[in-house]
Amino acid sequence: MGSAATGQVLSEALGLALPGSALVPEPLAKLLRYARAAGKQVLRLLADDVTPRQILTLEAFENAIVVHAAIGGSTNALLHVPEIAREAGVEVTIDDFDRIHRNVPVLADVKTTGRYPAEYFWYAGGVPALMLELRDLLHLDCMTVTGKTLGENLEEIERDRFFMRERLGYLRNVKIRRDEIIRPRDDPFATDGGIAILRGNIAPEGAMVKTFSVPDEMHVHTGPARVFEAEAEAIDALIERRITPGDVMVIRYEGPHANGMPEMYFAAAILASDPVLNTTTAIVTDGRYSGAMRGPCIGHVAPEALDGGPISLVEENDLIELNVPERRLAIVGIDGDPRPQDEVTEILARRRERWSPRPRRHTRGILSLYEQIASTASHGASLLGNGATPPSPEPAAARVMGDGVATTPETVAIADYDYGDVDIERAIMEEAGFELIAAQCKTEDELIEVAHDAAAVVAQYATISARVIAELADCRVIARYGTGVDIVDVDAATRHNILVTNVPSDWCESEVADHAMALLLALARKVNVYDRATRGGTWQWQSGAPIHRLRGSVLGLLSFGSIARAIAARAAGFGMRITAHDPFLPAEEITAARAEAVSFDELVTESDCLVIQAPLTAETHHLFDEFQLRRMKPTAILVNTARGPIVDDRALHRALSEGWIAGAGLDDIEEEPAKVRDWRPDNPLFDLDNVVITPHAAYYSEEAIATVRHFAAEEVVRVLTGQRPVSPVNADDLADPRWSRPR
Numbered sequence: 001m002g003s004a005a006t007g008q009v010l011s012e013a014l015g016l017a018l019p020g021s022a023l024v025p026e027p028l029a030k031l032l033r034y035a036r037a038a039g040k041q042v043l044r045l046l047a048d049d050v051t052p053r054q055i056l057t058l059e060a061f062e063n064a065i066v067v068h069a070a071i072g073g074s075t076n077a078l079l080h081v082p083e084i085a086r087e088a089g090v091e092v093t094i095d096d097f098d099r100i101h102r103n104v105p106v107l108a109d110v111k112t113t114g115r116y117p118a119e120y121f122w123y124a125g126g127v128p129a130l131m132l133e134l135r136d137l138l139h140l141d142c143m144t145v146t147g148k149t150l151g152e153n154l155e156e157i158e159r160d161r162f163f164m165r166e167r168l169g170y171l172r173n174v175k176i177r178r179d180e181i182i183r184p185r186d187d188p189f190a191t192d193g194g195i196a197i198l199r200g201n202i203a204p205e206g207a208m209v210k211t212f213s214v215p216d217e218m219h220v221h222t223g224p225a226r227v228f229e230a231e232a233e234a235i236d237a238l239i240e241r242r243i244t245p246g247d248v249m250v251i252r253y254e255g256p257h258a259n260g261m262p263e264m265y266f267a268a269a270i271l272a273s274d275p276v277l278n279t280t281t282a283i284v285t286d287g288r289y290s291g292a293m294r295g296p297c298i299g300h301v302a303p304e305a306l307d308g309g310p311i312s313l314v315e316e317n318d319l320i321e322l323n324v325p326e327r328r329l330a331i332v333g334i335d336g337d338p339r340p341q342d343e344v345t346e347i348l349a350r351r352r353e354r355w356s357p358r359p360r361r362h363t364r365g366i367l368s369l370y371e372q373i374a375s376t377a378s379h380g381a382s383l384l385g386n387g388a389t390p391p392s393p394e395p396a397a398a399r400v401m402g403d404g405v406a407t408t409p410e411t412v413a414i415a416d417y418d419y420g421d422v423d424i425e426r427a428i429m430e431e432a433g434f435e436l437i438a439a440q441c442k443t444e445d446e447l448i449e450v451a452h453d454a455a456a457v458v459a460q461y462a463t464i465s466a467r468v469i470a471e472l473a474d475c476r477v478i479a480r481y482g483t484g485v486d487i488v489d490v491d492a493a494t495r496h497n498i499l500v501t502n503v504p505s506d507w508c509e510s511e512v513a514d515h516a517m518a519l520l521l522a523l524a525r526k527v528n529v530y531d532r533a534t535r536g537g538t539w540q541w542q543s544g545a546p547i548h549r550l551r552g553s554v555l556g557l558l559s560f561g562s563i564a565r566a567i568a569a570r571a572a573g574f575g576m577r578i579t580a581h582d583p584f585l586p587a588e589e590i591t592a593a594r595a596e597a598v599s600f601d602e603l604v605t606e607s608d609c610l611v612i613q614a615p616l617t618a619e620t621h622h623l624f625d626e627f628q629l630r631r632m633k634p635t636a637i638l639v640n641t642a643r644g645p646i647v648d649d650r651a652l653h654r655a656l657s658e659g660w661i662a663g664a665g666l667d668d669i670e671e672e673p674a675k676v677r678d679w680r681p682d683n684p685l686f687d688l689d690n691v692v693i694t695p696h697a698a699y700y701s702e703e704a705i706a707t708v709r710h711f712a713a714e715e716v717v718r719v720l721t722g723q724r725p726v727s728p729v730n731a732d733d734l735a736d737p738r739w740s741r742p743r
Contacts, residue, residue, distance in 0.1 A: 010081065101192060189212070222322070254286055258305060286304035460674075
């Protein structure tokens with residue numbers, strides 16, 4: 001049963017909701033009647049001074065766990081129920097779930113693991129019908145919000161013929177018997193409850209598995225570990241078919257302290273949907289699952305990896321044993337060979353001597369706060385912090401080498417930036433234990449002086465040439481503030497075994513698309529011409545003539561990546577016909593996105609507005625020269641929201657002056673002033689009325705700037721601390737992956 005449905009059922013099982021009120025189907029008027037009855041009952045409880053603490057006893061929580069077992073409830077209850085109990089002054093642990101679930105069969109054949117939707121459970125009698133089947137396992141003397149005991153409530157319902165008759169009428173309409181949905185005790189959906197708590201040298205504080213959703217053949221399994229530092233890595237491995245039957249996928253650094261304990265939904269869903277892997281392969285993680293969990297998936301491993309839990313010590317090809325009947329989860333072999341337990345313990349101890357914590361995934365905002373103070377998964381992952389406290393990453397200055405000699409902090413050099421400050425980057429670097437040096441380098445010599453001994457270099461516009469790279473004595477990663485990496489000699493970086501990273505283009509997708517449309521509209525409607533005329537004293541609509549209707553005109557896009565598609569979506573709203581040329585995409589993909597695939601010649605000659613959104617390469621440099629500009633329509637508008645040198649400015653000036661095209665909107669010019677020291681605005685394009693020029697600002701919004709700064713800085717930290725980068729450029733070409741190991 002899903003998490004939301006489980007929550008409703010547990011509320012009723014605890015005695016906090018009116019009998020029969022959980023999971024009322026939304027279209028039924030019964031829902032409104034229950035709501036009104038609940039409101040009236042609240043007033044009675046207030047008048048009688050009945051509080052939740054009087055209802056939420058240990059016995060009430062045990063009743064709820066019995067019902068949780070019988071419905072095959074969400075694994076999130078292992079986090080929520082103990083914390084609700086704590087607030088009520090009652091101690092409930094994950095071991096209570098294991099103890100009770102061993103003795104309670106799963107009776108509800110309800111999605112997600114079962115067959116029927118949750119609303120059918122209500123039609124079959126809901127929580128009261130289930131409790132009547134389990135009456136001998138319940139504490140019937142528990143008080144409920146009705147003012148009566150649970151036993152009294154069940155007796156009334158049992159005598160009330162209309163209670164069940166009203167609901168069963170719906171099931172008759174679909175020809176389903178009640179006992180198909182809520183099974184009798186002698187024919188359960190599963191013989192014991194849905195949850196088991198496993199322990200062993202991987203999970204000393206416990207881990208959980210939803211046993212009845214695990215294929216029988218996987219209740220006892222031993223297989224080689226495949227280790228992933230984040231769910232995204234595991235998903236890639238599954239999609240790319242790099243997981244083989246028998247593997248045990250270990251997904252770590254996803255616990256409360258490392259990443260806020262997100263749901264490992266996609267990895268588990270892919271595994272469960274594969275008929276071979278689902279019966280041969282397991283997932284073990286310090287992240288969580290939910291009611292949607294299916295298949296051989298073990299979660300909530302505690303202590304988590306960031307706290308130094310043994311899951312952090314697992315290495316590729318360790319043999320992992322999963323034994324549900326014996327409630328065991330352990331490393332039982334090394335490098336594919338079984339080993340005695342004392343030998344495994346000794347090896348893990350040696351690994352621990354080399355281990356150091358990674359930085360948390362979040363450095364600001366509510367998730368950062370949560371990761372710092374939350375308790376462990378075995379204690380509810382609660383903000384009350386009643387579990388183990390995660391160790392802070394050891395400051396770089398305090399790290400020691402193998403010979404016991406203290407090292408100085410590694411430095412990260414920012415080569416240049418135009419954000420006004422480096423506060424975001426400094427906070428991220430210093431929390432991870434690195435020293436930040438920020439500069440404004442305009443020459444190669446300045447950059448070499450600043451970054452010579454740096455472990456990482458971050459650059460916005462500064463050119464990192466082969467000469468600069470050759471002088472970087474200790475650099476392991478060069479990170480670009482942005483998507484394009486033409487400022488970096490990537491081949492030289494690869495030869496020196498330096499990783500290059502960038503920021504995926506979606507960080508400013510909306511901003512660039514909006515900006516391209518703003519330039520297009522300003523030129524199509526002659527906004528700049530009207531503005532200058534009215535400021536000069538001319539108040540006539542004719543001062544902008546001629547203007548042509550956008551609807552029905554052709555928007556041509558050079559490249560058809562995510563930003564170009566966002567531009568196309570906006571232009572379609574104005575009734576424009578969309579064409580695109582992208583030599584790297586099949587025509588079918590362009591057509592599927594509701595654009596017409598055209599040749600480059602057709603793009604140039606037929607577009608009424610042509611938007612350049614291509615990367616700057618040797619092939620695209622000066623792509624729009626005199627020859628191409630002469631071929632465009634005399635009424636055409638050229639918009640460049642990519643890189644300035646793609647357009648030959650001298651040729652464009654002539655095209656605009658002599659009427660080869662009608663106008664141009666440029667977010668950069670050929671000399672790219674941001675990269676030039678002491679730049680002067682002497683480009684003749686500035687003297688023309690039919691061109692709008694912006695200072696390479698298409699990517700700008702406060703939100704986009706914050707995103708690109710965070711991403712670039714966090715990418716550096718990921719690499720320097722041994723984590724896999726999210727957006728590497730040359731990772732596959734490096735001869736020695738030394739960048740992937742922390743110093």
